Amino acid sequence: MRYAMVIDTLKCVGCSDCVVACQTENNVPHGYCRDWITEAVSGSYPSVELELRSDRCNHCDNAPCVRCCPTGASHIVEGGIVLVTGDECIGCGACIESCPYDARYQHPDGYVDKCTFCHHRLEKGQLPACVSVCPTKCMYFGDLDNPNSEVFQLLKNRKHKTLAPEAGTKPHVFYLI
Amino acid sequence: MQEELFTSGRNIPNIDPSLEIWHWPISVYLFLGGLAAGLLLFAAVVTILGKDKDYPTTVKYASMLPPVALSLGLMALVYDLTHPLYTWQLYTTIRLESPMSWGAWVLLVTTPLSFLWVFSYYSELFPKWNLKFDFLKKFEQFLKKNRKNMAYALVPLSIILGVYTGILLSAFNARPLWNNAILGPLFLTSGLSTGAATIILLAKSAKERHLFSKIDLALIIIELGLIVHMIMGMYAGSEVQLDAMNLLIGGEFTLMFFGFVVILGLIVPGILEALEIKGYKIPVAVPAILILIGGLIFRFVMVEAGQITRYLY
Numbered sequence: 141m142r143y144a145m146v147i148d149t150l151k152c153v154g155c156s157d158c159v160v161a162c163q164t165e166n167n168v169p170h171g172y173c174r175d176w177i178t179e180a181v182s183g184s185y186p187s188v189e190l191e192l193r194s195d196r197c198n199h200c201d202n203a204p205c206v207r208c209c210p211t212g213a214s215h216i217v218e219g220g221i222v223l224v225t226g227d228e229c230i231g232c233g234a235c236i237e238s239c240p241y242d243a244r245y246q247h248p249d250g251y252v253d254k255c256t257f258c259h260h261r262l263e264k265g266q267l268p269a270c271v272s273v274c275p276t277k278c279m280y281f282g283d284l285d286n287p288n289s290e291v292f293q294l295l296k297n298r299k300h301k302t303l304a305p306e307a308g309t310k311p312h313v314f315y316l317i
Numbered sequence: 318m319q320e321e322l323f324t325s326g327r328n329i330p331n332i333d334p335s336l337e338i339w340h341w342p343i344s345v346y347l348f349l350g351g352l353a354a355g356l357l358l359f360a361a362v363v364t365i366l367g368k369d370k371d372y373p374t375t376v377k378y379a380s381m382l383p384p385v386a387l388s389l390g391l392m393a394l395v396y397d398l399t400h401p402l403y404t405w406q407l408y409t410t411i412r413l414e415s416p417m418s419w420g421a422w423v424l425l426v427t428t429p430l431s432f433l434w435v436f437s438y439y440s441e442l443f444p445k446w447n448l449k450f451d452f453l454k455k456f457e458q459f460l461k462k463n464r465k466n467m468a469y470a471l472v473p474l475s476i477i478l479g480v481y482t483g484i485l486l487s488a489f490n491a492r493p494l495w496n497n498a499i500l501g502p503l504f505l506t507s508g509l510s511t512g513a514a515t516i517i518l519l520a521k522s523a524k525e526r527h528l529f530s531k532i533d534l535a536l537i538i539i540e541l542g543l544i545v546h547m548i549m550g551m552y553a554g555s556e557v558q559l560d561a562m563n564l565l566i567g568g569e570f571t572l573m574f575f576g577f578v579v580i581l582g583l584i585v586p587g588i589l590e591a592l593e594i595k596g597y598k599i600p601v602a603v604p605a606i607l608i609l610i611g612g613l614i615f616r617f618v619m620v621e622a623g624q625i626t627r628y629l630y
Contacts, residue, residue: 204490210417211406228406231399233338234417240491240628246338250400304628306555307490 142284143219143257145271146291146300147194148316151278154179154192158270158279162196165258165269172245174255175270191317194270194279197222197243197255198303198311205235205244213251219283220312221259226251240307257281284312337624342393344616347482348511349390350424351504351612353383354479355512357431359529361471364464372528374520377438382515383431391424416488420481427474430467437461479505486623493554494561494619494626499547506543507612510536514586514608517601526601530590533608537587544579561626570622573614582611 154177162168162175175196183189199222206214206222213228214235224235224244229251236244236252247253258268266272271279282289294300295314302311360380363369369376395401408425412418437460439448448454460467483504486495513533520526551562565574586604593599 207414208417208488210410210412210415210421211403212410212412213406228403228409229400230403230406231401232417233397233399234415234489236338237624238489238491242491242627246399250403306557307628 351508
């Protein structure tokens with residue numbers, strides 16, 4: 141079992157519905173967020189390209205945040221999901237410094253917080269909040285080890301990328317391009 | 318036509334625009350930790366070589382500083398945590414992959430040992446203050462007898478302490494300025510150099526000052542070599558490393574790095590110490606103070622600039 145998220149950048153319109161859904165679902169404190177919309181413009185006029193996508197913790201296979209954590213608060217659970225145990229976190233910031241995606245933030249209560257792939261919803265058989273609300277259905281979630289899963293099929297048939305592959309983190313969030 | 322890639326729309330006021338998780342206490346701690354490591358290593362080596370009578374400042378007077386430096390450094394570290402009451406969680410696990418974890422364990426052993434070291438010299442350091450209790454007197458005698466054993470323990474511990482301050486940063490592959498293997502030896506050398514400078518400042522005998530001027534000069538040359546090595550390594554690196562290097566060369570940290578760290582903090586004191594060794598009359602306090610200030614600014618530059626560098630995707 142390896143959970144993965146696949147996001148179709150050709151379908152994302154950057155509405156931020158996923159961001160608001162996550163903030164509501166996970167009670168994210170005001171001014172912070174666990175996911176966000178990135179607008180990347182590239183090329184030179186007149187051939188300019190705009191990519192819109194929803195970014196978050198990449199739940200890396202080779203997670204530098206887990207490696208650097210001195211207390212074991214950052215850890216990987218079944219399915220390859222990276223979680224933080226708030227009670228074990230001392231707020232040293234090592235994981236924040238080590239994340240190439242800058243996906244973590246200091247919760248005002250002191251511990252470090254970030255996307256959990258809505259672990260509590262997965263346990264109930266539900267999809268992550270961001271995936272379930274996406275109005276253009278550009279986000280997919282499933283098991284990368286299951287050849288029949290939607291995510292497996294999409295990655296098999298469509299051109300895709302991961303973010304900052306040169307950082308060597310082996311992310312579990314994929315972008316269709 | 319200019320090719321452009323820019324990313325916008327990350328509107329997260331409490332996270333962006335820049336990652337400033339570590340503030341001044343971290344730089345101060347890295348400086349104090351390196352300084353303590355240097356002083357403890359010199360005291361231990363001089364003791365092991367049996368030269369403690371010849372170099373009293375190194376083994377006795379200057380080694381009163383590491384307990385203070387480590388205690389202040391630890392306070393700075395805890396102050397910078399956002400969950401300081403949970404600090405004990407550091408000692409519920411040993412995580413070899415995390416430099417911060419083994420740094421915490423090394424500090425747990427080294428800090429009390431540095432206090433015991435000073436206590437073993439109590440009667441000599443404070444001849445007017447008698448120990449009131451018999452068991453304390455016995456304990457001091459016991460420590461005095463085992464000073465060499467403490468020195469044997471302090472050699473590896475102080476080296477790990479000095480190296481770890483650099484490896485702590487270099488383990489973060491997300492920050493290209495930090496993510497190079499030179500940082501460990503570079504921070505160790507810089508820490509030893511600040512330790513030597515402190516001994517030069519405090520030493521009363523010309524013999525002791527002279528020896529540590531020589532040691533410091535050698536350390537300065539090694540440190541300059543390591544800095545060149547670091548810059549060349551990044552120059553040969555990927556784009557993110559080139560961007561990181563540009564912060565130090567031609568970027569916003571150039572004056573701080575080349576002006577205060579390399580020139581005023583290493584080259585100028587190096588020349589002054591070389592002249593002093595040659596026999597010219599140089600007030601030794603000048604190069605020593607320059608080294609200490611340069612060492613402190615070096616930590617500030619590395620911590621601040623490193624947090625700006627990141628992967629762009």
